[in-house]
Structure formats: C-alpha cells, structure tokens
Amino acid sequence: MTASYDVVIVGGGLVGASLACALAPLGIRTALLEAVPFKAESQPSYDDRTLALSASSCRILSGLGLWESLKENATAIREIQVREYRRPGRVIMDPEELGLDRFGHVVEARVFGAAIVARLSRLENLDFMCPAKVTAVHTAEDQVRVEFQDGDGQREIHARLLVGADGAQSFIRETLGIVSEKYDYGQTAVICNVTPEQHHHGRAFECFTRTGPFAVMPHVNGRCGLIWCVSSDSASEMMGMPDAQFLRQAQERFGNHLGRFLKMGRRSSYPLRLVRALEDVRPRALILGNAAHAIHPVGAQGFNLGLRDVAVLAELLAEEFRKGESADPGRTSVLEEYSRWRKRDHDGTVAYSDGLARIYSNPAPLARAARTAGLLAHAFIPSIRRQLAIRAMGYRGRISRLAAGETL
Ligand SMILES: Cc1cc2nc3c(=O)[nH]c(=O)nc-3n(C[C@H](O)[C@H](O)[C@H](O)COP(=O)(O)OP(=O)(O)OC[C@H]3O[C@@H](n4cnc5c(N)ncnc54)[C@H](O)[C@@H]3O)c2cc1C
The missing domain is CATH 3.30.9.10 (D-Amino Acid Oxidase, subunit A, domain 2)
Structure with missing residues (x-):
C-alpha cells in the first residue's frame, strides 16, 4: 500500500530539514525527501559556508530544538563594521543601540547539518528518506502524489500538502509551473x-x-x-x-x-544569481526557502528569510491541526494566508539585498558618490543606522510566534 502523510517536504537542505523539525513534534505526519546524503562532499546545503543567523533566527532554532546543540559552536556577533573599499566613511553598528548585547550568531553550515541529522533521527511522526530524489508530482483535489527514486528503485507516496524546499533550481517550482524572475549578478x-x-x-x-x-x-x-x-x-x-x-x-x-x-x-x-518566484502557492502545494527566493549573500539574509518562512508555515499548520479530525494542511485558505503573511518580508528582503548588491557593484561616478553619501549618513545619523541594524537583524512585518520566542 502507498504510504500517506499530512505533509511531504521535498529537499532536506537547511530550510526543508528545519521545517521537518518544526512539524513532526506537532503530531503532523511528515515525510522529508532529500536527494543527497548529508555527509556527501557534494551535499549542496551543509558545506563549508559560515551562516550569520539573526537574533530572531536563533529564537526560531531554539523553538525547533536545534539551538541547544548549535550554540556551543556558534560565535556571537557583537559589532558590525561596514565600509567601502578605499573610500571615506565607515558605519559601526552596535547592538546596544537596539537594547541587545549581540546581533546574532555565526554557525558553520556543516555544523548545522550534524545538529539537524541528530535531531531528525529522534523525531516521531517523521519519515526521513535520503537519498531519495523526487522525479514527478501529481496534484489532485484532495491529495498530492509524489514519485521518487531511492535505493529500492522508483516509489511513490501521497500527502495532503506538498512543500518544495528544493533550492534555487527547484524541480518542484518548475513542475508546478510557477514562473520566476532570474538575474545573474x-x-x-x-x-x-x-x-x-x-x-x-x-x-x-x-x-x-x-x-x-x-x-x-x-x-x-x-x-x-x-x-x-x-x-x-x-x-x-x-x-x-x-x-x-x-x-x-x-x-x-x-x-x-x-x-x-x-x-x-x-x-x-x-x-551568484537572484531567483524570485512570482507566486509561492498552488493547490495543495507551496514553495519556500531558496526555491521561492534565492538572493545575493550580501547582508546574510537568505537562510534567515527561509527560517521565517518555516516559522510562519509551522504556526499556520499548528493552528489548522487544532481543529482535530477536520484539519487539512493543504486547505486553500491556509496556503493563501501563508502567502499574504510572507509577502511583505519577501518583497522587502529581496529588494534590500538586491539593491545593496547592485548599487555597490555599479562603477558609475554618480553611484559612487551616492554610496559614499549613504555610508556617511549611516555613520552620523543614529536613526538611519538603527534602521540598517533592524534590517540586518531581519525584523520585518508581522512576527511569528517562534520568532518572538514563544511556543507553537
Ligand atoms: C556564499 C554564501 C553565503 C551565505 N551566507 C548566508 C548567511 O550568512 N546567512 C544566511 O541567512 N544565508 C546565507 N546564505 C544563503 C543560504 O545558504 C541559503 O539561503 C540556504 O542554503 C537555502 O536553503 P534551502 O534549504 O532553501 O536550499 P538548499 O540549501 O539549496 O537546499 C535544497 C536541498 O534540496 C535538495 N533537492 C534538490 N532537488 C531535489 C529533488 N528533486 N529531490 C529531493 N531533494 C532535492 C538538495 O539536494 C538540497 O539539499 C549564503 C549563501 C551563499 C551562497
């Protein structure tokens, strides 16, 4: 008999695996399918890169039961200095201006991978299949059928909600026919x-x-x-x-x-490429993380943004499952609410990192002058510096319970 789940997550990278850690403890029967083994050299998500995590991301990770094992290998960010190569002006951002003692922490993606594997293996209600590469999805009115290739050959499972967390080249995004804007920096x-x-x-x-x-x-x-x-x-x-x-x-x-x-x-x-999906939901399906928005690493926002997606989706599904028997994670109203809630943060964060990436790589004299003036303004006007610090920390729009440090 074909196995059936509440939610199937395609992609066990930083974002998809974090979502599995959020959903399974809520009693939501979840399948997580990842194509590349976590320890493989070719694993695209858990590699040598260092990830700057905002304070709100650290709170979300704490709510997912991951922060305890990450914190001993995490380094607090106590000051951020921004300047332009060979130009005057420097902005020094101090978390005390926001009443905090740190902006967030830096963690290596590989260390994150080890913590995630340990956590996933302890979760009930979760079937973690890896290596398992999704090759086709078929959506119907009441469920989604997902075909994948694993060590046993071609298999399939059913779920009431499909979540594509399969990265910037997302197969799920393309298969669902979601159009995306792309820009090569x-x-x-x-x-x-x-x-x-x-x-x-x-x-x-x-x-x-x-x-x-x-x-x-x-x-x-x-x-x-x-x-x-x-x-x-x-x-x-x-x-x-x-x-x-x-x-x-x-x-x-x-x-x-x-x-x-x-x-x-x-x-x-x-x-480095920008990939921005023009929509993020379809009947019984949604995409999040890099599958929905892969952005330039300037400002270190990508995973922080994906974690905020995870926190919001987990909150909406937790609410839906409080209905008991009649709960349906793929209900159109749930998916539409997710999309509405995330729009402002998506638009703002993509525009912020894209704008920074473009203005700072523009060699035109006018752009250089504007940059210097901008940096000096940030350096000398505390309210502007405060705005920059708030953006760097990822405070944008309505805050989810996990980001506020509350439980679901
Ligand atoms: C140099 C660099 C530095 C960065 N620094 C920061 C930072 O400091 N802070 C920050 O917040 N962000 C940072 N980012 C961004 C961050 O790395 C990404 O936002 C994050 O990796 C996105 O995770 P994801 O899970 O959405 O996608 P991915 O990491 O791409 O994971 C997708 C997963 O899906 C799997 N997959 C793909 N297709 C299939 C399929 N058909 N079936 C099954 N599985 C599949 C893949 O194997 C992969 O494991 C940085 C990025 C770069 C490039």
Whole structure:
C-alpha cells in the first residue's frame, strides 16, 4: 500500500530539514525527501559556508530544538563594521543601540547539518528518506502524489500538502509551473576560513568593492569566515591561485583590522544569481526557502528569510491541526494566508539585498558618490543606522510566534 502523510517536504537542505523539525513534534505526519546524503562532499546545503543567523533566527532554532546543540559552536556577533573599499566613511553598528548585547550568531553550515541529522533521527511522526530524489508530482483535489527514486528503485507516496524546499533550481517550482524572475549578478562568492593574527572579539566586517562585497565573519577559535565576491570571469583564477597569493590579495582588500591573515582553509565557490518566484502557492502545494527566493549573500539574509518562512508555515499548520479530525494542511485558505503573511518580508528582503548588491557593484561616478553619501549618513545619523541594524537583524512585518520566542 502507498504510504500517506499530512505533509511531504521535498529537499532536506537547511530550510526543508528545519521545517521537518518544526512539524513532526506537532503530531503532523511528515515525510522529508532529500536527494543527497548529508555527509556527501557534494551535499549542496551543509558545506563549508559560515551562516550569520539573526537574533530572531536563533529564537526560531531554539523553538525547533536545534539551538541547544548549535550554540556551543556558534560565535556571537557583537559589532558590525561596514565600509567601502578605499573610500571615506565607515558605519559601526552596535547592538546596544537596539537594547541587545549581540546581533546574532555565526554557525558553520556543516555544523548545522550534524545538529539537524541528530535531531531528525529522534523525531516521531517523521519519515526521513535520503537519498531519495523526487522525479514527478501529481496534484489532485484532495491529495498530492509524489514519485521518487531511492535505493529500492522508483516509489511513490501521497500527502495532503506538498512543500518544495528544493533550492534555487527547484524541480518542484518548475513542475508546478510557477514562473520566476532570474538575474545573474556576474559575481561568484569565493569562501574559506582564515585565521588572523588578532582575535576578532565578535566583530563582523563588510567591505564593498567594485566586484561585490568582501566580508569577514567572526568564527570559533579565533577563526573568521571570509566571503569574497569576485567577478565570475576571474573566479577560476581565484580558486586556482596558490594559498599565499590568495591571502596576500585578501589582506590587501581587508587591510590590517585584525593584523595579518596567518592561514586559510579550503576554498569553495558559488556563482551568484537572484531567483524570485512570482507566486509561492498552488493547490495543495507551496514553495519556500531558496526555491521561492534565492538572493545575493550580501547582508546574510537568505537562510534567515527561509527560517521565517518555516516559522510562519509551522504556526499556520499548528493552528489548522487544532481543529482535530477536520484539519487539512493543504486547505486553500491556509496556503493563501501563508502567502499574504510572507509577502511583505519577501518583497522587502529581496529588494534590500538586491539593491545593496547592485548599487555597490555599479562603477558609475554618480553611484559612487551616492554610496559614499549613504555610508556617511549611516555613520552620523543614529536613526538611519538603527534602521540598517533592524534590517540586518531581519525584523520585518508581522512576527511569528517562534520568532518572538514563544511556543507553537
Ligand atoms: C556564499 C554564501 C553565503 C551565505 N551566507 C548566508 C548567511 O550568512 N546567512 C544566511 O541567512 N544565508 C546565507 N546564505 C544563503 C543560504 O545558504 C541559503 O539561503 C540556504 O542554503 C537555502 O536553503 P534551502 O534549504 O532553501 O536550499 P538548499 O540549501 O539549496 O537546499 C535544497 C536541498 O534540496 C535538495 N533537492 C534538490 N532537488 C531535489 C529533488 N528533486 N529531490 C529531493 N531533494 C532535492 C538538495 O539536494 C538540497 O539539499 C549564503 C549563501 C551563499 C551562497
């Protein structure tokens, strides 16, 4: 007999797996299908990248039972410095201006993967299938049929709600016929860990260069996560360069804020594109995380935005399941409410990161002057700086219970 679930989540990356951690404890029978094993080198979600998590994301993760195991490997962000390469003006953002002692934390995606695997294996009401690659979906009035390929060959399951959390190239988005806008920034993010001479003391640095942002994030054991956006034409040269030469060039961009960079880890690269779905729901289906909005990493908003999707969907489904027997997670009114609630945050966050990415890579003299004026305004006018800090922390619109630190 074909197995039947309340919710099937396609994609066990950062967002899909977080959603499974939110739904299963609510008694919602959930299937999570992930194509690539968590420990595989090719795993696209749990890799070497460092993730800056806002304070509200940390509260959501706490509500999902994940923060306890993440916090010992998390580094608090106690200050953010923003400047433009070789230009005057610098903004220093202090969480005390918002009455907080930290903006959030930095966690490595690989560490996140280990915490998620441990949590998923303890959850009742969850069938976690991996590797399992979804190959077809068929939506009907009362349920969705999902076909996938696993070690046993071609199989299928049924669910009342299908959630596509399968990343920027989302198969689910395409299969549902959801149209998306795409824009290639012509930039590639090269990332690695570096160990500087001096301790970072929780300071995060973002420097805007002509080819995109160059960020240094505080990390465990005095290490820092470096994210360097270069033009895609020069990405293979940057990836192939000897370590010593790469470190010299990185140092030249960053300056001596933390003394000399002494060593570095393995480099990885990510071509940067904006993908924005024009809709996020269909009958008995919705998409979230990168499947709905893959954004430029400037401002470190992508996963934070996806976690807010998770928190809102979990809240609406928890409410629906309080109806008992008559609960239906794929009810049109639930999906429409999700879409309405998330719209403002999606529009604002995509516009914010896209705007930053474009204005800072525009070499035109007028754009340069506007940037310098903008940075100086942020530096000297506390209310503008406060707005920037609030945006960096991901406060936008109606707040979900999990983001507010409450239970579902
Ligand atoms: C360099 C860089 C730095 C970043 N830094 C930050 C940061 O500091 N803070 C932040 O908030 N965000 C950051 N982000 C963004 C963040 O990484 C993404 O928002 C996040 O990974 C999105 O997660 P996701 O689960 O939606 O998608 P993905 O991570 O792409 O996961 C999708 C999953 O779906 C699986 N899948 C795909 N197709 C199928 C299928 N047919 N069947 C089954 N499974 C399938 C894939 O194997 C994958 O595991 C950064 C991104 C980059 C590139």
